[in-house]
Amino acid sequence: MAEIDNNNNININNIDKNNIDNAVDNIKEEIKIEVKNLNFYYGDYHLLKDINLFFKKNSVCTILGPSGCGKSSFLRTLNRMNDYTEGSKLKGEVLLDGKNIYGKSIDVVELRRNVGMVFQNPNPFPKTIFENIAFGLKIHGIKNKQFIAERVEKCLKYAGLLDEVKDKLHKNAFSLSGGQQQRLCIARAIATNPSVLLMDEPTAYLDPASTATILDLIANFKKFYTIIIVSHNIQQAGRISDYSGFFLNGELIEFSKSGDFFTRPKDKRTENFITNRF
Amino acid sequence: MTEKENNKKTEDAGNYFPVNKSYIKRKKIYNRIAYASAALAFIIGAFPVFHIIYSALIIGYKYLNWNFVSTLPSGFPIGAKGGILNAIIGDFYLVIIASCLAVPLGIGSGLYLSLFGKKRTNSIIRLLNELMIGIPSVVWGIMGFYIFSTNAGLGFHFGFSALAAGLTLGFIMTPIVTLLTEQAVNRIPASYIEGALAMGATKWQATKSVIVKAAMGGIFTAVLLGVLNIIGQTAPLLFTNYYNTGMPTGITGPGGAVGDLAMLIFIYIHEPSRILHYKAEAASVVLLFFVFALDIGMRLISWVTVKIFEML
Structure with missing residues (x-):
């Protein structure tokens, strides 16, 4: 709990003892995802070591770290994309809205509908722009054509792509530029109305202008979604995130408010990373 | 070798590139040989196909209607x-x-x-x-x-x-x-x-x-x-x-x-x-x-x- 106190700016000492239960409830309500004692193995290799952290509702969190530190694997444990990796094993809990997503009663399909994901490479399907977004609705059994058309338009609008593609909705998605494709992927990810968005280095392969557009999008999306971004770009993380975490060799070195993280890192290794010594 | 010459050689080491003229000539010849053998392999490989089409047409043409x-x-x-x-x-x-x-x-x-x-x-x-x-x-x-x-x-x-x-x-x-x-x-x-x-x-x-x-x-x-x-x-x-x-x-x-x-x-x-x-x-x-x-x-x-x- 100590961590939560530090990061939430809620000083337990100032709260009346009678109200303490309420306060704890409030904090609980605000937590979207809580990761408890998460260990992840790939074959014999212990990739993630005893990760403990939480993500607050409607916040942007950035996971930083050098290549190969396990940050992408960590992100993929949050929507169980690692299930398909042969030889992987997981211990510990990931609580989404208080429910363990590795529990027995969890429907993985519903989980992934609720936790959207955007990948490093823009990966639209080889279909039309319209169908790329409609796919997410169709796989969940929605057949109402009017609803689909409205939702597609809305998602494109949220992703800031509508004006650019209005006239070519029925053209192949590959006719778009890289930055547009990535925004299409974001539109596709929000089509299923998720509450969490996972982004795996969403701007790694984009030019500066497209990167700026997507960062603006992320800042706007905070109102609707809890956003978790994996990145190795320190400047970006500082600009857009509320919370930042630092992974090194599969361990979570530090996780705190971005202000503290970038100006007063507690750990020497975090400081080294921020000042580009890795 | 005098000390002076020795020093000069060390200084030039960064810019010195030993050119092997005979090898440059040879590598061009190797390139041509590789090209010619690839082309020859194709011709030999494709020959039967053309022969089949040619002989079948020559012998069988009068029935092709x-x-x-x-x-x-x-x-x-x-x-x-x-x-x-x-x-x-x-x-x-x-x-x-x-x-x-x-x-x-x-x-x-x-x-x-x-x-x-x-x-x-x-x-x-x-x-x-x-x-x-x-x-x-x-x-x-x-x-x-x-x-x-x-x-x-x-x-x-x-x-x-x-x-x-x-x-x-x-x-x-x-x-x-x-x-x-x-x-x-x-x-x-x-x-x-x-x-x-x-x-x-x-x-x-x-x-x-x-x-x-x-x-x-x-x-x-x-x-x-x-x-x-x-x-x-x-x-x-x-x-x-x-x-x-x-x-x-x-x-x-x-x-x-x-x-x-x-x-x-x-x-x-x-x-x-x-x-x-x-x-x-x-x-x-x-x-x-x-x-x-x-x-x-x-x-x-x-x-x-x-x-x-x-x-x-």
Whole structure:
């Protein structure tokens, strides 16, 4: 709990003892995802070591770290994309809205509908722009054509792509530029109305202008979604995130408010990373 | 060597690049030799194809007319008059029956191999498939005879018929379609299926609406190469169908046997008749034409289907 106190700016000492239960409830309500004692193995290799952290509702969190530190694997444990990796094993809990997503009663399909994901490479399907977004609705059994058309338009609008593609909705998605494709992927990810968005280095392969557009999008999306971004770009993380975490060799070195993280890192290794010594 | 010279050499070390003039000359010659041998390999490899087309045309040209492909053989010995319609129709029967078996079976196992299977089982299935491709077609023929044709013992008792031969050819075609489908699906970037799974699609949904559509061109090629492989098979037909100079009256039992271009060529060339030899050459031109037309046709169909699927 100590961590939560530090990061939430809620000083337990100032709260009346009678109200303490309420306060704890409030904090609980605000937590979207809580990761408890998460260990992840790939074959014999212990990739993630005893990760403990939480993500607050409607916040942007950035996971930083050098290549190969396990940050992408960590992100993929949050929507169980690692299930398909042969030889992987997981211990510990990931609580989404208080429910363990590795529990027995969890429907993985519903989980992934609720936790959207955007990948490093823009990966639209080889279909039309319209169908790329409609796919997410169709796989969940929605057949109402009017609803689909409205939702597609809305998602494109949220992703800031509508004006650019209005006239070519029925053209192949590959006719778009890289930055547009990535925004299409974001539109596709929000089509299923998720509450969490996972982004795996969403701007790694984009030019500066497209990167700026997507960062603006992320800042706007905070109102609707809890956003978790994996990145190795320190400047970006500082600009857009509320919370930042630092992974090194599969361990979570530090996780705190971005202000503290970038100006007063507690750990020497975090400081080294921020000042580009890795 | 004086100290001065020594110092100068050390200073120049950064800019010094030892040029081997004779090697530069030689490497250009090596380049030409490599180019020439590659070209020669192609010419030697392609020579038989041109020779087959040339000799078949030279010998068989006078029988190549509409009548030849549109009438049944007649006269004595049978085939001396008339054409090869029975064989053309028979080939259609065989290809369709074989495809009915091999296309679903081959595409299904190809998809299973690349999407659903575990690594170890996959390598066993893959090995089995490669083994099956290596089995001589005459052995397939014997298998087909025991399972489908013979009227004694266990088996389907189809007799010498189109169904028995078609199914045998289907089993020859299946491993080819399987391996090529698997390769086609493996060429699809993993990010497609990941993208679909991350949206909450089941593996089957992702396969059906993303992977199969993206791999459609490759799957068409797999089927095409399977068909091209069986269309020229002769040995399996010896044991399961043999030959029919007329039209089939069914696909099993007596009257179920069909003509076949490869068998026709095989039989005609064994007859002591000059006319039949010429007709066999003409028939091989027709067979080559069908292979060519099938290739172009399937490519066209695959191109159109890929375009249509992109719209969906």
